[in-house]
Amino acid sequence: MSRVDDQEFHDFVARRMERWRRSAYLMCQDWHTADDLVSIAVAKIYRHWREVRQADNPEAYAQRILTRTWLSERRRPWRRERAAELLPDQPARAPDGVADRDSFAALLRTLGPRQRAVLILRFYFDFSTEQTAEILQVTVGTVKSQTARGLAALRLDTQILHG
Amino acid sequence: MTQQHFEELTADPPPSTVDVPGIVRREKRRRTFVRIATPAAAVLAVASAIAVFAPGGAPAPVPSAVAEPSSAGTAAVASAPGFRLVANNKAAAAASAATLRSALDDAVHKVAPGATWLKQGLTKEATPDGQPPRIFGDDLRRPTDQMFSGTTGISLDGKRGTLSLNIISINPCTGGKLAKCPASHASPAKRRETMTKGLFACQPAPEKCAATTGVDGRRQRVQTSLSLNGFVSQETTIELADGRALMLTVDNQFIAPDATDVTDDVAQSTTPLSPAQVTAAATAIGDQILP
Numbered sequence: 412m413s414r415v416d417d418q419e420f421h422d423f424v425a426r427r428m429e430r431w432r433r434s435a436y437l438m439c440q441d442w443h444t445a446d447d448l449v450s451i452a453v454a455k456i457y458r459h460w461r462e463v464r465q466a467d468n469p470e471a472y473a474q475r476i477l478t479r480t481w482l483s484e485r486r487r488p489w490r491r492e493r494a495a496e497l498l499p500d501q502p503a504r505a506p507d508g509v510a511d512r513d514s515f516a517a518l519l520r521t522l523g524p525r526q527r528a529v530l531i532l533r534f535y536f537d538f539s540t541e542q543t544a545e546i547l548q549v550t551v552g553t554v555k556s557q558t559a560r561g562l563a564a565l566r567l568d569t570q571i572l573h574g
Numbered sequence: 575m576t577q578q579h580f581e582e583l584t585a586d587p588p589p590s591t592v593d594v595p596g597i598v599r600r601e602k603r604r605r606t607f608v609r610i611a612t613p614a615a616a617v618l619a620v621a622s623a624i625a626v627f628a629p630g631g632a633p634a635p636v637p638s639a640v641a642e643p644s645s646a647g648t649a650a651v652a653s654a655p656g657f658r659l660v661a662n663n664k665a666a667a668a669a670s671a672a673t674l675r676s677a678l679d680d681a682v683h684k685v686a687p688g689a690t691w692l693k694q695g696l697t698k699e700a701t702p703d704g705q706p707p708r709i710f711g712d713d714l715r716r717p718t719d720q721m722f723s724g725t726t727g728i729s730l731d732g733k734r735g736t737l738s739l740n741i742i743s744i745n746p747c748t749g750g751k752l753a754k755c756p757a758s759h760a761s762p763a764k765r766r767e768t769m770t771k772g773l774f775a776c777q778p779a780p781e782k783c784a785a786t787t788g789v790d791g792r793r794q795r796v797q798t799s800l801s802l803n804g805f806v807s808q809e810t811t812i813e814l815a816d817g818r819a820l821m822l823t824v825d826n827q828f829i830a831p832d833a834t835d836v837t838d839d840v841a842q843s844t845t846p847l848s849p850a851q852v853t854a855a856a857t858a859i860g861d862q863i864l865p
Contacts, residue, residue, distance in 0.1 A: 417598070424594055432592070433584040446591045453594055457601045515579055535580035 420460050423469070424453055431477055437531045438481045440520055448484060452477040474536065475546040478528050482547075518565050526561035529554055603799070656864040659711075659741060659818075661720040667711035674722055674859070678739055679706040681858040685851045686730050693831050694727030694736055700831060701726040707739065718817050719743045727828055730846040734828040737847075739859075742819045744769050773811050773819045796853050804840040808849045810856040816865040822856035 431452065435445035455476050456463050466472035519527060525547065532543040533554075540558075544551045659674060661667030682689055693703045701707050707724035722741040727734060744766055774793040776783035782798040792813040799807040807825035814820055828841040847855070 420598075421594065428590065428592065428594075429587070432587060432590060433580075436584050436587070437580055442588050443591070449592050450597060453592065454597050454601055457598060516583055519583075531580065535577055537577065 416460060416464075419464065420457060423464075423473075424456070427470070427473065431473075434474070434531060434535065435477060435481065437519070437535060438478070438524070438527055440516060448477065448480050451484070452480045455480065468542070471538065471542055471546055474532070474538075475548075478532070478546055479548075482524055482528065522561055522564055525549075526557050526564065529557040530561045530565075533558055656862045658717075658864045659720065659722060659816075660717050661711040661722070662717070667720075671709035671711045671722060671724075674739070674741070675706050675709045675724065677859050677862055678709075678724070678855075681855040682706070682728070682737070682847075684858065685854045686847055689728055689730045689846065692727030692729050692734065692828070694725075694829060707737065709739065719745055721818075728824060728846050732842075733826070733844060733846040734841040735824055735826045735846045736828060738821075738823045740821045740823075741814070741863075742773065742821060744773075744817060744819065773821070774813065794853075794857075796849055798849060804843060806843070806845055808845050808847065808852045810849075810853040812856050812860040814860055814863050814865075816863070820856060820860045820863070822852055822859070824852050 428449070431449045432442075432445055435448040435452075436442055439445055439448060452473070456473055459476075463469050463472050463476075519530075522530070528547060529543060532538045532546060533540070538546065540551050540554050544554045547554070549557075657670075657673050657677070659670045661670055679691075691701065691704055691706055693700050705726070707726035709722050709724035711720060711722045720741075721743050723739070725736060725738040728737040729735075745762070774785055774795050776785045776795065776797065783795065784797075785793070785795045787793050792815070794813065795809075795811045797809045797811075799805075799809065805825065805827060807823055809821060809823040811819055811821045824845045824847045826841055826843070826845045827839045829839050845852075
């Protein structure tokens with residue numbers, strides 16, 4: 412990598428670092444793990460910097476690397492969610508609104524990793540259905556169905572969705 | 575649900591522990607020397623292939639036959655009488671490369687009889703399944719400046735990865751196509767010193783590394799490199815009798831030829847060949863290369 416490429420890489424990473432950390436945190440809900448995921452993704456982006464910078468949408472390409480890092484890291488033994496004898500306390504019913512931050516975090520944790528990723532990409536990053544499908548390497552139909560199921564799991568209706 | 579809900583959830587992030595300069599340093603170290611010739615090798619593929627298969631091409635003037643190694647097992651491979659790696663012209667380069675390729679094939683199968691070669695990567699020049707890597711050589715005047723390089727996939731006991739063989743000149747500024755001259759304006763002596771240190775001295779932790787000197791005074795380094803995303807590389811570098819270095823590397827990265835996601839390329843947590851196997855194969859090849 413030339414010095415110019417190197418500088419370009421550092422600028423690219425610096426501009427997006429906080430956003431990547433936040434999206435990683437939303438996926439894993441732990442800041443230490445989030446920083447681990449971002450570190451791994453940054454290393455991958457560095458390795459594939461030519462592909463990233465030549466991509467039609469480098470932003471989406473980098474987000475794809477981060478999201479897939481999260482999905483594949485979850486398969487590793489030391490990252491796996493562990494079975495517990497007792498389930499953690501659950502709210503009796505989900506709140507009608509999502510005003511409460513802790514409740515929202517708890518609800519998000521109840522989703523599967525892909526559903527969580529779909530909702531984060533769609534509603535936090537504002538990626539289109541097509542872009543989300545490209546990032547997750549799934550079909551548009553899968554994104555739509557995962558979005559619907561994710562929202563249903565959160566017991567949110569379209570009224571809440573739109574504000 | 576709005577973007578604001580997500581923003582609120584991440585409202586108070588702790589200070590970042592992502593060490594971008596450290597990541598870049600590790601990745602650069604990983605790349606250094608191991609992949610020194612890989613990008614140029616792709617460019618050379620067509621030229622060298624023409625040299626290998628050209629009708630009426632001059633027979634190889636230098637290499638002699640590679641003898642059959644005599645013992646099986648992973649600890650050691652018997653040395654063969656030897657051959658010279660010379661690439662004064664394209665025909666000699668092709669012949670030397672072919673001999674080196676054959677020696678690599680023999681050595682790897684001697685230390686790991688079940689190993690199979692795999693087509694790897696997305697380039698048109700990728701070596702087909704079942705064939706050892708094509709080796710490409712520089713055609714420079716001074717034999718000790720001539721470099722050789724080859725890379726392909728390897729599989730053993732269900733583990734996949736990439737094997738790279740590089741013959742590296744201690745003079746990094748040979749002007750050859752496989753050479754990589756640093757941007758600094760250091761003196762030739764300083765450049766040689768830097769290159770020698772980079773090849774035979776151990777890097778700081780967390781790399782596992784042992785730098786030794788053989789009974790014949792030649793240096794050797796056996797190193798395990800790790801990277802954040804599960805990448806592992808076993809690398810053995812041996813000083814050759816003619817002053818050049820032979821570096822044999824096996825890692826756990828594998829990009830299938832039909833891969834759609836080149837970023838998810840760590841095949842499993844360990845490399846197909848162990849450090850002892852990599853070292854045994856490297857030693858077996860290195861011992862055959864005459865000054």
